[in-house]
Amino acid sequence: MFESLERMPPDAILKLIAEYGNDPRDNKVDLGVGVYRDAAGNTPVFRAIKNAEQRLLDMQTSKSYLGSRGATDFCDAIQALVFGDNARHNDRVMTLQTPGGSGALRVAAGVILRANSDTTIWVSDPTWNNHVPLLGSAGVKLESYPYYDSAQNELRFDAMLDVLNKVPSGDIWLLHGCCHNPTGMDLSTGQWDEIIHVIAERGLLPFIDLAYQGFSDSLDEDAYGVRAMFDRVPEMIVAASCSKNFGLYRERTGSLTFVSSNADTTAIVSSQALNIVRTMYSLPPDHGGAAVTMILNDADLRNEWLAELNDMRKRMKEMRTIIVAGLGKKVPERDFSHIERANGMFSYLGVSPDQVAQLKQEYGIYLVDSGRINVCGITSDNVEYLCASIAAVL
Ligand SMILES: Cc1ncc(COP(=O)(O)O)c(C=O)c1O
Incomplete structure (x- = not known):
């Protein structure tokens, strides 16, 4: 029966994650995957969640x-x-x-x-x-x-x-x-x-x-x-x-x-x-x-969670600011200010699918074909490289 099925095309974002994982370059940058990451590139468990989970472990009496x-x-x-x-x-x-x-x-x-x-x-x-x-x-x-x-x-x-x-x-x-x-x-x-x-x-x-x-x-x-x-x-x-x-x-x-x-x-x-x-x-x-x-x-856990959420929001805004400043220096003829006006993790960078492919192949910079970037992939260490590479493909 199963022979009658046709293979589905791979999910574009999962394919990108796999390609990034297999890329041996040290300076590779992942702007593709849609999760929050800290400056070290991790998606950590919130401390408030860890603390709540610990309490749950101690308190929970049934999983019915x-x-x-x-x-x-x-x-x-x-x-x-x-x-x-x-x-x-x-x-x-x-x-x-x-x-x-x-x-x-x-x-x-x-x-x-x-x-x-x-x-x-x-x-x-x-x-x-x-x-x-x-x-x-x-x-x-x-x-x-x-x-x-x-x-x-x-x-x-x-x-x-x-x-x-x-x-x-x-x-x-x-x-x-x-x-x-x-x-x-x-x-x-x-x-x-x-x-x-x-x-x-x-x-x-x-x-x-x-x-x-x-x-x-x-x-x-x-x-x-x-x-x-x-x-x-x-x-x-x-x-x-x-x-x-x-x-x-x-x-x-x-x-x-x-x-x-x-x-x-x-x-x-x-x-x-x-x-x-x-x-x-x-x-x-x-x-x-x-x-x-x-x-x-719980007031304490809630405050802990709010503080963590604030830090994340702050980091996303800061990364938006530094990439706009960096691109402004490297590509002064183009306006990237929309990246700073946008909210959350995503923005359109304004690159074509060919430029997306070039960023991946030549520079190890991964983003989805639409040119959407996740600003959580930016750090103060890689922003210079990112902006220079983007300028090169533009
Ligand atoms: C706009 C939007 N809606 C819904 C979802 C789904 O989120 P969840 O992982 O909770 O299913 C996402 C996840 O990326 C999203 O971006």
Whole structure:
């Protein structure tokens, strides 16, 4: 039977990771992989997570099954983190624990398909390269809306609004909550307000993917879009990941929140989501969520986590500043200031696929074909080499 299958093309980012690993050059630089790294190139376990895990080890008395919703104390804690106090004790809001942000997106797509198989999810152009395959695998229709002008390195806000004003009401508009992947360019609060106004007026369903809360400005500022939307619309969906902001990548920790216009509808949506979970993976993994809950509910652990998150944010901003300064010296005729205006880990460098290949082959500098860089690959030791190499291929 298996002979009938065709080989799938390798995942581009996994291929890049393998190529980087096999490259013997000492001065190689990885700007490709989408994880946070410190100045030593490590993706460390947060100290707050280690401490929470130690307590869990001492305290946990059972690993028996939980329900398909996951741990309710995790759902409550993460709902407060994402929505602030606005959603507390609100029976229009239901959160479930999911295997990462990806699990949340996939369950949401399943619920969307059951609710209306004719609807379309609109994603930004460009968007995270797994959005379309992941959401599409549920069978929902997808379209893209203009988001970023890579020639000018700025948002295509007017073009976006134009499409938003024309899509059929009832369609779903997917937004990145902050730290847009791959461009790092986010809506300003004023632009969020304009988008929210049109979504509310036109009866569209907003779907926010919040994968980097705390990586841009602060936990609260990064949730501006989610919270302002929640205040204005009857229905919304939020997928939130704990992979980056708690460094829990492989523990598969995330959440999915549905907001409906009344408690009865929320109970129905919830039953559908739980049915999808039960028939897909039964229940989410517990460990990462248990550590997150402990951190969010304990003042000392929470402060420790916040301090670590602050340091990470500071490092990402500093790396943006030094690469823009370095490129400014080596390639004065070009403007790289968009890299400093962007948030989180990613930016477009503004190089062609051929230049990406040349950077890899000649200089051992690895980035994905789109020219997206992860600024965490930059250090004060390699920035000079990076800028000289980029200048050479440009
Ligand atoms: C925009 C976006 N959404 C969702 C995810 C998924 O994160 P997770 O690892 O929690 O599934 C990512 C991960 O890179 C992402 O960039």
